[in-house]
Amino acid sequence: MDEFSHYDLLEVTTGRKVAEGHKASFCLEDTTCDFGHLKRYACTSHTQGLSPGCYDTYNADIDCQWIDITDIQPGNYILKLQVNPKYLILESDFTNNVVRCNIHYTGRFVTTTNCKISQS
Structure with missing residues (x-):
């Protein structure tokens, strides 16, 4: 499967996507x-x-287990992870497939906090 999960790195204030990745x-x-x-x-x-x-x-x-943040500026972001984004795998419940986490990037290190299931 070419995309089992999808990752978006979003700006906190605008929600604009600044980087993305996927898990094969x-x-x-x-x-x-x-x-x-x-x-x-x-x-x-x-x-x-x-x-x-x-x-x-x-x-x-x-390969395909990470997001390339080479050109990303240090700061705070939101990481949005969506599992089974194309609904190709049968599940009993699709409502728990999106998680959002707070990301703090220092330029050298990433800290992830406050991960929560989200509707989108």
Whole structure:
């Protein structure tokens, strides 16, 4: 899947998009699960999916797992993450697919705070 999730970096005051990225996915599996949740899906056993309470995680050094902020000025931003943006994967609930986080970029470091589920 060429775009499992989409990332927008937005200006705080105007909401203007200043950078974007996306997460490509070649296999969805339960890489890690919260306590009390069991892994059900594994690419090595040819079963794809994400169980409730589980996550499919990738390292940041894998292509299409980051936003290029090379030309971004230090300051405060909003990071908007949307999972399954094209609704290609069947879900029981699409209302929890957007998260917004506050971003503070110093020019060297990024701090992420106050992440919340959003409707858009």
